[in-house]
Amino acid sequence: MENKYSMPIIDVKHLHFSYPESPETLKDISFSVEKGEKVAIAGPNGSGKTTLLLNLTGLLMGDGSISINGTSMEKHSLSEIRKQLGMVFQSPDDQLFSNRVYEDVAYGLIYQNMQKEEIEERVQKALSDVGMAAFKDFVPYHLSLGQKKRVAIATVLSMQPEIILFDEPTMGLDSRAKKQFLQIVQQLSQTILVATHDLKLAATICDRLLVMDEGQLVFDGPMQDALREKELLEAHGLDPEF
Amino acid sequence: MINNAISTNSLYSIDARVKWVGAFVIAFITLSIPLYTWAAYILILSILLAVLIASQLPFYKVIKRTFLLEIPLIFVLAPLPFIKLDTSLLPVSIMGFAFQISQHQILHIGVLLLRSWLIIFTMVLLTMTTPADDLLFSLSSIGVPEVLVNIITLMWRYLSLFISDSQKLTSAREMRSVSPSGLRLNKQRFLWNIQVTGSILGNLFLRAYERSERIFQAMQLRGFDGTLRSLRSKSLSLMQKFQIILILVFGFCFIIMAYGIHGK
Amino acid sequence: MSIKQQLMHIPDGFLSLILSLILWIISIIVVFLAIKHYAKEKNNQKLPLMGVLAAAIFAGQMLNFNVAGGTSGHLLGAAIATILVGPWEAVLVITSVVSVQALIFQDGGLLALGANIFNMAVIGVSVSYALYQLMGKVFKKGKWALGINGFVAGWCSIFVAALAAALELAISGTSPANIAVPAMGSVHALIGIGEGLITLAVIMFVSSAKKGLIENTAKGKMIDKSILIGGIVLALILAVLSPLASSNPDGLERVAEDLGFISQESGPFYNIIPDYTFPGIQNESIATITAGVIGVLLIASVALITFKRKKSSAEK
Numbered sequence: 001m002e003n004k005y006s007m008p009i010i011d012v013k014h015l016h017f018s019y020p021e022s023p024e025t026l027k028d029i030s031f032s033v034e035k036g037e038k039v040a041i042a043g044p045n046g047s048g049k050t051t052l053l054l055n056l057t058g059l060l061m062g063d064g065s066i067s068i069n070g071t072s073m074e075k076h077s078l079s080e081i082r083k084q085l086g087m088v089f090q091s092p093d094d095q096l097f098s099n100r101v102y103e104d105v106a107y108g109l110i111y112q113n114m115q116k117e118e119i120e121e122r123v124q125k126a127l128s129d130v131g132m133a134a135f136k137d138f139v140p141y142h143l144s145l146g147q148k149k150r151v152a153i154a155t156v157l158s159m160q161p162e163i164i165l166f167d168e169p170t171m172g173l174d175s176r177a178k179k180q181f182l183q184i185v186q187q188l189s190q191t192i193l194v195a196t197h198d199l200k201l202a203a204t205i206c207d208r209l210l211v212m213d214e215g216q217l218v219f220d221g222p223m224q225d226a227l228r229e230k231e232l233l234e235a236h237g238l239d240p241e242f
Numbered sequence: 243m244i245n246n247a248i249s250t251n252s253l254y255s256i257d258a259r260v261k262w263v264g265a266f267v268i269a270f271i272t273l274s275i276p277l278y279t280w281a282a283y284i285l286i287l288s289i290l291l292a293v294l295i296a297s298q299l300p301f302y303k304v305i306k307r308t309f310l311l312e313i314p315l316i317f318v319l320a321p322l323p324f325i326k327l328d329t330s331l332l333p334v335s336i337m338g339f340a341f342q343i344s345q346h347q348i349l350h351i352g353v354l355l356l357r358s359w360l361i362i363f364t365m366v367l368l369t370m371t372t373p374a375d376d377l378l379f380s381l382s383s384i385g386v387p388e389v390l391v392n393i394i395t396l397m398w399r400y401l402s403l404f405i406s407d408s409q410k411l412t413s414a415r416e417m418r419s420v421s422p423s424g425l426r427l428n429k430q431r432f433l434w435n436i437q438v439t440g441s442i443l444g445n446l447f448l449r450a451y452e453r454s455e456r457i458f459q460a461m462q463l464r465g466f467d468g469t470l471r472s473l474r475s476k477s478l479s480l481m482q483k484f485q486i487i488l489i490l491v492f493g494f495c496f497i498i499m500a501y502g503i504h505g506k
Numbered sequence: 507m508s509i510k511q512q513l514m515h516i517p518d519g520f521l522s523l524i525l526s527l528i529l530w531i532i533s534i535i536v537v538f539l540a541i542k543h544y545a546k547e548k549n550n551q552k553l554p555l556m557g558v559l560a561a562a563i564f565a566g567q568m569l570n571f572n573v574a575g576g577t578s579g580h581l582l583g584a585a586i587a588t589i590l591v592g593p594w595e596a597v598l599v600i601t602s603v604v605s606v607q608a609l610i611f612q613d614g615g616l617l618a619l620g621a622n623i624f625n626m627a628v629i630g631v632s633v634s635y636a637l638y639q640l641m642g643k644v645f646k647k648g649k650w651a652l653g654i655n656g657f658v659a660g661w662c663s664i665f666v667a668a669l670a671a672a673l674e675l676a677i678s679g680t681s682p683a684n685i686a687v688p689a690m691g692s693v694h695a696l697i698g699i700g701e702g703l704i705t706l707a708v709i710m711f712v713s714s715a716k717k718g719l720i721e722n723t724a725k726g727k728m729i730d731k732s733i734l735i736g737g738i739v740l741a742l743i744l745a746v747l748s749p750l751a752s753s754n755p756d757g758l759e760r761v762a763e764d765l766g767f768i769s770q771e772s773g774p775f776y777n778i779i780p781d782y783t784f785p786g787i788q789n790e791s792i793a794t795i796t797a798g799v800i801g802v803l804l805i806a807s808v809a810l811i812t813f814k815r816k817k818s819s820a821e822k
Contacts, residue, residue, distance in 0.1 A: 059459045082463055094456035097554070099375035099399050106473055111465030119473070139375070141402045155464065269616045273523050276773035281790070281797035288801030292808040298816070318672070318681045318689050354680065358519035358615070365612045374610050389541045389553070394602045396557025397564065401606075404565035412569070436700075440707020443566045443581070447590060447708065448715055450562035454555040461554065468550040501773065503793040 008032035009069050009163060009191050010056065017055055017062030025051045026062060027215040033191060040202030041195045043212035044237030049195035053165045057087050069162060086156030087165040092148035101151050102136040108159045126158035130184050146177025153184060166194045170201055200242035203227060211236055253297050258372050258380035259478065260485045265368045267493035269361045275500035277353055282500040283360065290363050297371050304370060308363045323347040374398065379474045388470040404446060411442045514582065515607065515622055516671055518615030522678035522767045523774045530620025536628045537601055543594040556595055560602045563587060584630030585660040585705045589720060593635040593733040600627035621674055625667045629740055634663040636737025639729055652713055652720060653706040660705030661698040666741050668694030669748045676751060676758055679768035683751035683758050
């Protein structure tokens with residue numbers, strides 16, 4: 001959909017969400033993201049970051065409105081929306097459920113009814129983008145956490161989405177694996193949302209920061225400004241001195 | 243023809259489906275020939291040994307693995323030689339205990355164990371020359387329903403993970419809890435044991451439940467809609483069909499031959 | 507990975523071929539019905555749930571727990587799976603576990619797999635389900651109700667499955683019923699206590715840690731009458747048949763012979779294959795020697811080829 005005025009690629013308005021028999025997890029969240037923006041969502045554990053990401057994918061559905069690239073989130077538009085957006089889960093073991101690296105990366109493409117040759121091409125490209133091309137016949141169990149993470153990113157890249165969501169991407173990674181992860185992410189041209197409680201990571205990748213606490217959006221602004229607001233960051237469980 | 247077979251490492255490159263047919267045929271002929279056809283057992287064993295040599299697997303390791311399993315059904319089989327079912331009784335005396343055992347029964351159980359062992363040998367060779375997930379995936383093209391194959395391959399993916407999970411839980415419990423030797427009564431120790439095992443397993447099942455929810459989310463995001471699709475399902479090539487037919491014909495001839503030797 | 511042999515897994519060679527094939531057919535039909543049930547329900551989430559639960563049960567089976575007197579027991583898990591995910595799903599879960607144990611770990615035979623699926627997935631699950639539902643009518647409320655019902659379901663699943671295995675061995679002529687039934691029965695009556703207590707402990711743990719999980723699966727579904735009745739019938743038949751067979755082993759053997767299950771010494775195809783002797787081979791000892799010579803030639807030639815190939819690839 002071509003529009004003279006740039007339309008936000010993600011547009012969230014008055015989003016509320018609660019899990020059954022629990023207090024509200026997301027309270028009136030509104031924000032929008034332009035195409036190509038790199039946005040960090042920071043906040044302490046349990047602040048609702050993951051729940052927000054899951055709402056953006058339509059895996060969870062709350063009250064309010066979400067539109068992705070101009071398509072509003074409805075039950076019937078889910079498959080359309082999921083073609084445009086991929087999510088890298090916190091634990092790669094949940095995301096890599098096949099017995100071979102190749103199969104995991106190809107899984108989504110098979111469900112898009114793609115031709116075998118095109119699948120082959122896309123898998124190769126996605127795997128070499130994350131530096132895992134040599135591992136395509138490996139069993140996921142035999143990979144290190146960092147390698148699994150990279151394959152998990154490849155499963156998303158192979159589907160060539162416009163938006164990529166990351167949930168706590170560096171959790172549990174050693175410093176070398178973290179560095180490799182940063183290298184990969186910095187090369188991506190897609191719109192990126194990273195949920196993390198690691199401000200250093202957020203500052204390295206992103207130019208905009210959203211701070212969440214107890215289900216509310218308490219800050220939304222450029223990363224530079226955010227880093228100056230030390231008191232605000234500390235008040236919400238984030239460490240500005242990294 | 244022979245040169246061709248040598249140039250490619252034939253044993254490992256054979257399709258898993260062909261190997262399944264081969265294993266089934268060997269198991270089937272082993273169990274369907276007359277009980278005391280020694281010639282047939284010698285031939286089957288020779289075939290298995292030839293495969294073992296061709297596989298270049300460490301000889302001792304493979305043979306050891308075939309004996310790794312405990313003698314099965316010991317409670318059911320052990321009393322058999324002592325009941326007088328026939329007249330072939332053999333007087334035995336061990337450490338002053340004199341009793342009679344039935345030669346016929348010993349021989350009978352021996353042959354049953356031999357047959358059992360030959361098939362275990364076959365299966366050990368099969369699993370050691372083929373990656374396990376290839377074996378499991380190929381089940382779908384030898385007639386196992388897709389749903390079951392999917393459950394099995396998912397299970398295979400997460401098995402090692404759960405085994406290490408359960409080991410971690412076990413050692414964590416052992417470190418944290420009261421040592422069982424602190425409990426005086428046997429009964430207490432027994433109940434303690436049950437409770438610990440119960441909570442370890444309970445934890446395992448809760449984790450399994452939660453993990454399956456996240457896996458389902460990951461599957462949905464990649465378009466899973468309940469239909470089952472795989473890249474691995476491909477049809478058999480002409481060569482593979484030919485190999486399967488060859489194996490089946492061999493099996494058929496072998497059985498006929500065994501009955502011929504046995505004499506009617 | 508090493509797995510301890512479980513008493514319940516029947517290896518190849520001890521069941522008559524015809525009985526194996528019959529039990530294969532029954533198991534295939536039940537698994538087919540379970541898959542049809544899954545397809546009809548259209549609850550896609552169950553696919554990963556069954557896969558991951560199967561992995562957890564497999565891992566759980568590898569935990570040893572001590573039963574009195576220094577013997578250790580293993581979990582079968584049919585009752586736990588039935589209570590956690592429902593009977594049809596449990597059939598698929600246990601079938602997957604038992605199949606992989608046989609196919610990849612040689613725990614239980616290849617042709618005996620049908621019988622093992624029948625004993626553990628069909629009998630184990632349906633008896634668990636029937637007993638759990640029946641006990642649910644007796645102990646409805648109270649802290650221990652779920653656990654006690656789980657105990658009974660767990661014990662019965664093991665005991666009845668063991669009786670089935672014993673009868674299968676007896677029908678196959680491997681072991682007379684008056685040995686097989688008391689031996690398998692008494693050992694598994696003990697092991698069943700372990701299974702029952704573990705089931706109890708797991709159910710109590712899960713229901714207190716995650717309220718609603720077990721209650722939901724119990725309430726959310728209608729009682730599945732076909733499995734309920736199937737489980738009761740199977741349990742009753744085996745409970746009546748096994749003491750009967752045990753007290754009259756010769757009778758069972760005669761019936762088995764009449765039905766063609768026992769044709770041990772001459773092989774199951776004795777009556778089908780035409781009467782002939784192998785040309786050129788008059789007696790068995792010559793045949794045995796010939797087989798030995800052929801075997802040695804085969805092994806030697808394969809060894810020669812393999813050795814040559816190894817050498818030539820080493821030269822490259």
